[in-house]
Amino acid sequence: MESSLTVNGTTDSSDAGACHAGAMNSSLTNLDSRENPHVYTEDHCSPGAPPHVSVPAGAPYPYQHTIQPEMVDPLTLRFHCPCQSAQCQLSYPDYLLDPQSSQYQLLHGPVPAASSSHGSLPAPWFTNEPVLCSMMPGDIHNICVPQAMDQQQFQEGLAEYTQPVVCNVSGDGQMVLVNPSEPVYLTLSSAPTHREEDVSVVWTTRQPPHYHQAAYTLSGQTSNMQPQAPPAQTAGALCELRSRKPCHCTRSQCLKLYCECFANGLMCSNCDCSNCHNNAEHDTKRQKAIKSCLGRNPEAFRSKIAAGPSGEVKGWHNKGCHCKRSGCLKNYCECYEANIMCTSSCKCVGCRNYYFDDSEMGPKESSVSVEDRGSLSVITPAVVEAVCSCMLVQAEGAESGALSPPQAERMVLVEFGHCLSQIVKAMFRNNSD
C-alpha cells in the first residue's frame, strides 16, 4: 500500500543516503514495514510516501515525540509534529501500544478475517498496513463493513479479531478507534466531501454505556481534536460510502470490477443492476469473487489514485490510463475523471491532459503542445518535490555530520545529479514510447 504513515524501528542511518534512486524511480512510496512498528519519521525522500525510520525505537533521541491528536493534519490525515524538525521522530502514544492497559492497539499485518467462519467480514477490504492515519480518503472502503450485516453478525465478526482496530476515516478528519473485543454495533453517517457525488464515512456508535470507541473531529478552525458526540443514528445502513452512484450492471452480476459498487468494496444498494449478486444474500459467491479479483490483482480494491505530494487526494493514477481516442479529455479517462493529470505512468495516445504552467489551470483546463508532453509529464509537482526532499536530506545529513559547507554543497549537488539523471532517463523513455 502506498500509504502515508509507516512505522518501523530499524536503525538505518543509510536510509537518507539511499534516497535518490528509490524515491525517483518508484515515485514516492514503498512502505517500509520493518521490525519495530511503533516509531516513524517524516520521510524526506518522497513526499506523500510513508515516513521511515532511521533511529531505533526507544533509543534516547532528542527529536522523538509522541503522537498527539492535534498533530493530525485535517487535510492530509497525516501527523505533523509542531517541532517542525526534519529529524522529528514520532511514536504512537502508550495507550495505543500497551496491550495490557490499553483498550486500543495498532493493527498490523493482514486482518485475519479471511478465517471468519461465516465469511461475512470483508477481509480484502482491510489494509495490510497499519491503518492509523495511513489511509487516504479514497481508501475509506478499506474499512467498510458489509452493509447488510445485522447487529449480531457484526458483533460475531468483530469478536473474531484479536486486536482492536484503529481506523482513520474520511477526508474530513474523522478518526475512530474501535475495540473489537467489546464490539458495538456501528452505524455510519455521511458528510459531503470535495466532490459532490462523494460521500465520506463517519463511524459512530449506538452509544452502549461501555463502548470503547472514540470519534474525533477536526473542525475547520481548531487544530485540537475533540471527542465528538455520536451523531444521530443512521438506522439500518451500516455502510454508506463514497461514490454512491447506482450501478447499472446487467451481465456481471456486480461481482466483477466492471461494477463500480463492487470495485469500491460496496454491496449494491438502490442500484439499477440486474441479477445482482453483490449483496449479503450471495455472500459466499461474493467472497469468492473478491478472492478471484485479488488473485488477479492484489491491489484490485485499492484506490487507483495515489496521494499527491502533500498527501492530498489529488495526485496521480497508480497504473496510468491507456486512452487512445479521447485525448484524455473526457471522463472515459480515469485520470481526467479524477481531475488529475496524466503522468509518465500513462500509456495514452494523443494525451492532452497534462500539466503546463498555466498556473491555476487544472488538468481539465490546461493546454500545451503534444510534443512537450514527454518531458512535462515526467517533471510533475511530485517529482519536483521529491527532488527537493532528496536534496534536503543530503543537506541535513551533511549538517548532522558536521561537514564543511563545501562538502555539504557537494553532497547536495551530487544528489541533484542523481535526480536529474533519473528524470532525463524517464524523459527518454517517455519520448521513445
Added chain:
DNA sequence: GAGTTTGAAACT
C-alpha cells in the same frame, strides 16, 4: 431513452 463510443477489466 436508444444507440454509439470508449477504455478498463477479463479472458485467451
Added chain:
DNA sequence: CAGTTTCAAACTC
C-alpha cells in the same frame, strides 16, 4: 505479455 472480447460508463443525438 499481447491481442481480443466483454462490460458498463460516458457520451451523442
